[in-house]
Amino acid sequence: MAKYLVVGYAGFLIVLLLGVLFQPGVLLLRxxxxxxxxxxxxxxxxxxxxxxxxxxxxxxxxxxxxxxPASWFVRMLLVGSAAAGTWGAATLATLARSPAGRNSVAFRQVAAITVTVWNPFVVERLLQGQWSVAMVAWLLPAVVACRTRPTWQVATVWVCSLTPTGGFVALIVALVSACRRRFVAVFGTLCLLPWLVPSVIAPPTSAGTSAFLGRPEKLVGTLGAFLGLGGMWNAAAVPISRNVGFAVAGVILTTLLVRWVPRRWLVVSAMAVLVFCLLWRWPGLVAHVPGLALFRDSQKLALFLIPGLVIAAGQIGAACPTRLRSGVVSGVVTLLAVLQVPDAPVALMALRPLPExxxxxxxxxxxxxxxxxxxxxxxxxxxxxxxxxxxxxxxxxxxxxxxxxxxxxxxxxxxxxxxxxxxxxxxxxxxxxxxxxxxxxxxxxxxxxxxxxxxxxxxxxxxxxxxxxxxxxxxxxxxxxxxxx
Incomplete structure (x- = not known):
């Protein structure tokens, strides 16, 4: 019974966020x-x-x-990616053993699913019109969950490689978690060739600019917004709640979860924060370091934080000795995840399709x-x-x-x-x-x-x-x- 409730909860979140897309018209926004x-x-x-x-x-x-119609294909891709992300999060939540027994798994799965699906990064990227980047954020838990299935892991990286940044991030995440790294490295690199080859033939000229750097949000500043998976450079693509103090919930959530992030993902997250801070201080690095142009929009580095946070959200309740305590802790995580951007469904009404x-x-x-x-x-x-x-x-x-x-x-x-x-x-x-x-x-x-x-x-x-x-x-x-x- 608990399994069906978790599936229903995941479907409810996806419909709540993406239901607006399923209206007649085409997708036109930024x-x-x-x-x-x-x-x-x-x-x-x-x-x-x-x-x-x-x-x-x-x-x-x-x-x-x-x-x-390609516009309907994109709708299906978005829903499919969100569903795959919830599966990945739910799978990762089952890996930790708990004194409370199997009864606490559902609570942990709900928490991990909420952190995956309902976060500021996804909402802001959708409002910016970067639908394939939002897909990557959802799919990263699935990349990790497929670590013992190299073919499926490559397939997930392949989907993420629809966009250059997504392919690169997914490949790094896959290599960190994979059990067959050489296999994943070879085929994951091949996934990058459709943009890598033309970029080598005609290198893009990316001047260092602060226009695309992470943006501060109320009460948390620039770094706090980034740690809470927010801080999109375009203020027009940010939900109202992020500018009235709800970004604090994201900082509290990250602070609560960091203790439970596995060591390898702490290292990955620390490297992402370091690069973010370097670009924040010296945006001109984009013009001088090969490949760094992928992250001139520096908030994209927050993608590297997602696997660790999702794993932690699925494990934090496992340390509780009773089902009640496990449920309370996972409930707090779920509530904080939602409070990061409580107006997400209202904000995403801007995605309503338009006539061609x-x-x-x-x-x-x-x-x-x-x-x-x-x-x-x-x-x-x-x-x-x-x-x-x-x-x-x-x-x-x-x-x-x-x-x-x-x-x-x-x-x-x-x-x-x-x-x-x-x-x-x-x-x-x-x-x-x-x-x-x-x-x-x-x-x-x-x-x-x-x-x-x-x-x-x-x-x-x-x-x-x-x-x-x-x-x-x-x-x-x-x-x-x-x-x-």
Missing amino acids: DMAVLRHPALHAGAVGFGDLPARNAPQDGLLALVGMVI PAIVREVQAAEPTGDVANMDSAGLVVYTGRTVIDPLYKAVGSVEAGQLVVDGQVVDPASARYVAARAAWKARDMAQLAKLGVSHVVADGKLIDLRNEPVAHHGGFYAGLGLLAAWLCIPIVAGVVARRR
Whole structure:
């Protein structure tokens, strides 16, 4: 009976947080622009105008969109990842022996599940539109729980590698916990190639900036917010409760649990806190240390804290001699986890799907023979009152601008091809636009056909497509190799 109650509780939390997604429309909010049928183009496979931050994610969604609406696929991924995370947390909670016997397991599972599913990191990342990063936060307990099943562990790392940061973090977590490290290291590294290869060919230029560093929250400051899994750089993507003092609950929770974090995870957490503090003090390190650009948004380092906290939440009640005491301690952990962000369901109403923009349907219906340059946008647009990444980047092959302005400061300049295309359009230099591969222009909300010759895909597109195809095969190959061995 207790097992079914735990499953029901986990399902209740997931529905409470993600139920708003299951309405008609597409997913449009800040960094999230998931259309029904995204296009498969060079940018989607990591060889576009911008760094390969969305490979292989966008390529996968483009392939899925040829069969079913990609926006609904993402909904299923989110629910599936949350469910896998609850399974991982519940599994980890059963590992500790308790004087109170098996009767205390359900309490510990509830506590571990709550810390996994209901935390500020997940909520803030969803509000920023970084749905695949939120998935990683949910999946990390499952990565640890699969430590004796190397094939499943690789498969979980593979899902996390939809986003570069997620793949890297999941691989580190898997290596710390794995029983077959060499197997996991080989296949986990292969999972990173769809973004690693284009990044090596065209290294991204990441200037050191404080714009993306962790942000202080009321009563706890910057470091306290980070230790409580909060402190998102974009204040607009933070629930109201975090700014009125509820962040204190996260600091209390971490302080309560740290005694029960296993030693190896204490080391991992300490390293994450150290790097966070170094970036906080010297943000310019991002421009000089290879690979550190993955964490220029330094709150992402909080991902490394999650496995230790979840394990501790599942073990703290095991030390209690009676079922009553175990239930009280686990109940306190559960309550503190919820109090970190008590308004999570209300805040996540901002994820409500919207109708697909008319310009997206118009441009896709035109079937451009080259790339589309949107002169009405330098990377972000406002749609029905929401700021969102330009949906045309996902809808068709585009001249991607990628300019990002934070607090009036340009932290990511527009791409060179966009700057050139904008100058050519301003001069009405159609020959130059043709050289840039532009066949259509969007200006003043209207689609203009330049009547240029069809543009052939360049080598980068086929290289990215090959990497995507190889990435899709990784779980199958890993399973075959594991079975033969």
